[in-house]
Amino acid sequence: xxxxxxLAFAALLTGCSLMVVLQRNPVTSALWLVLGFCSLAGIxxxxxxxFLAMVQVIVYxxxxxxxxxxxxxxxxxxxxxxxxxxxHARRIxxxxxGALLVIEGVMLMRRGWALGPTALExxxxxxxxxxxxxxxxxxxxxxxxxxxxxxxxxxxxxxxLVSRGTRPEGSGR
Amino acid sequence: MSGIVAALTHLWNMPYTPLVVWALVKCVVILFxxxxxxxxxxxxxxxxxxHMQARTGPNRVxxxxxxxxxxxxxxLFFKEEFIPDGANKVVFHVAPILAVVPAIVTFSVIPFxxxxxxxATDVNVGLLVFFALSSLxxxxxxxxxxxxxxxxxxxxxxxxxxxxxSYELAMGLSTLGVLLxxxxxxxxxxxxxxxxxxxxxxxxxxFLIFMTTAFAETNRAPFDLPEAESELVAGFHTxxxxxxxGMFFLGEFANVISICSIAIVLFLGGWNGxxxxxxxxxxxxxxxxxxxxxxxxxVRWTFPRFRYDQLMHLGWKIMLPLAIxxxxxxxxxxxxxxxx
Numbered sequence: 484x485x486x487x488x489x490l491a492f493a494a495l496l497t498g499c500s501l502m503v504v505l506q507r508n509p510v511t512s513a514l515w516l517v518l519g520f521c522s523l524a525g526i527x528x529x530x531x532x533x534f535l536a537m538v539q540v541i542v543y544x545x546x547x548x549x550x551x552x553x554x555x556x557x558x559x560x561x562x563x564x565x566x567x568x569x570x571h572a573r574r575i576x577x578x579x580x581g582a583l584l585v586i587e588g589v590m591l592m593r594r595g596w597a598l599g600p601t602a603l604e605x606x607x608x609x610x611x612x613x614x615x616x617x618x619x620x621x622x623x624x625x626x627x628x629x630x631x632x633x634x635x636x637x638x639x640x641x642x643x644l645v646s647r648g649t650r651p652e653g654s655g656r
Numbered sequence: 657m658s659g660i661v662a663a664l665t666h667l668w669n670m671p672y673t674p675l676v677v678w679a680l681v682k683c684v685v686i687l688f689x690x691x692x693x694x695x696x697x698x699x700x701x702x703x704x705x706x707h708m709q710a711r712t713g714p715n716r717v718x719x720x721x722x723x724x725x726x727x728x729x730x731x732l733f734f735k736e737e738f739i740p741d742g743a744n745k746v747v748f749h750v751a752p753i754l755a756v757v758p759a760i761v762t763f764s765v766i767p768f769x770x771x772x773x774x775x776a777t778d779v780n781v782g783l784l785v786f787f788a789l790s791s792l793x794x795x796x797x798x799x800x801x802x803x804x805x806x807x808x809x810x811x812x813x814x815x816x817x818x819x820x821x822s823y824e825l826a827m828g829l830s831t832l833g834v835l836l837x838x839x840x841x842x843x844x845x846x847x848x849x850x851x852x853x854x855x856x857x858x859x860x861x862x863f864l865i866f867m868t869t870a871f872a873e874t875n876r877a878p879f880d881l882p883e884a885e886s887e888l889v890a891g892f893h894t895x896x897x898x899x900x901x902g903m904f905f906l907g908e909f910a911n912v913i914s915i916c917s918i919a920i921v922l923f924l925g926g927w928n929g930x931x932x933x934x935x936x937x938x939x940x941x942x943x944x945x946x947x948x949x950x951x952x953x954x955v956r957w958t959f960p961r962f963r964y965d966q967l968m969h970l971g972w973k974i975m976l977p978l979a980i981x982x983x984x985x986x987x988x989x990x991x992x993x994x995x996x
Contacts, residue, residue, distance in 0.1 A: 484672055510802065514747070517795070537784035545791025546821060549798065553817045556802050556810065613781060613841055 755907030769938030812891030847926030
């Protein structure tokens, strides 16, 4: 049952990821990406990481992709703008990165890796998954966690500054 | 023949099967119960609206107009369906489905009563499931607006995505106080933690923020800007007709019911209540649900629509800081109680 579900989700994820790249229309691309995120959440669920799965859907599929879609719709992009040199440069970069990824994949496959530790490290014991993540986040990884929050704050202040622009003097707000 | 029987017996004896079958039965019951409740909620809204405006509301089909929802559904199914010329066909068809599915799936985690038969699934991240589904609900409106190839629909879709993201944030933060007090994300555990006192008492501010954002999340007046008919014709569903329009309607009302159920689970004690024996406690849940749904209708026919800048101001500059202040205060109180 679990194997079957894993295969189904993995196939869905692969298919969606391919469609993201192969689609011309940015909105359709974004929608396939949303479906991809949801199938990734399904794989997390099979690994008994239910907190991660839900956060994946809430944050990536529910918030970030909606903002993406918002921007795409706002700019009303119908399809890629294809123009001479720019297009060629993109094609070269794409092929190079793709080749690198294939090489990486081949090297990983040759090492004969397995699916991580087969016995789960923290089974659903006393605290459950969510509480366990909370404890680790606020003890062992406290410093990176706080640094990340400051980074986000800086980004937010920057965004506000950029979007505020310069207003003429005495224009009220 | 005996081969089929043997295969079926084997299937039945597999460890997952009874679990899956039992869950399916509950899902089917919930689905049909909710479709009935939704259609009569629409009837109730029209009736209440009528009486609030000194009219009688629907009263022609059946006694007191009680068969009106059936007649409406029949009418919607037989109406001609119209798809605009420049519409993105696939997305145009998918959007109404996305309006209904997340709203109804939410009911799979809501505990209606104390027994396990009244809870379809008790997942230990129940509240997050609700938020995940409600965040996916944005797509239906946004995509409906975009795919219609109509400027009013597009404006409605854009408004709704901005509005729902803004208010989802405040809504999520307003529930954190409850989580701090209950110490669990499982909705059953949250209800059990309220056996002695409903969380609305220590979390009054959280409850008020949750209910306000609930109106915005379900796109109901006074926050129904995505379909503001005085500016946008009908907003995101301008181009929809026939049962596709009906599905948006269904999704909106199913969302109202699910969000009211979550409000009851988080703040109003779920199935907890005096007098009734344990097996009948679910009646309390439905009584509270009825009152909250009436409240939703009451508000819709009482308050005028907000302006867009007022909406954003309220969401980001009032609701969000208040919700954060509520979390800090609750956390301090929980910490102080643990120390003493």
